Amino acid sequence: MAGDIAEALAVPNATLSFHLKELVHAGLIQGESMGRNVCYRANYAAMNDLMAYLTHNCCAGSRSDACPPVDNTCC
CATH class of the missing domain: 1.10.10.10 (Winged helix-like DNA-binding domain superfamily/Winged helix DNA-binding domain)
Known part of the structure; x- marks a missing residue:
């Protein structure tokens, strides 16, 4: 609540x-x-999609180690 x-x-x-x-x-x-x-x-599916998008688009720069991999096994 x-x-x-x-x-x-x-x-x-x-x-x-x-x-x-x-x-x-x-x-x-x-x-x-x-x-x-x-x-x-x-809404875990939407959250996982958001994390995948952010990881792909925001962490794909020169420091690929800046973001941990997305774990989609949660939900």
């Missing part, structure tokens, strides 16, 4: 809401309404 996340990270609810909205918009998490609360779940 969003309140649990805010408490664990010690961030104001408004700040967390902004970031969660952006993560939902990016497809990295999904929110499910549960009464007055929203339960958030990670």
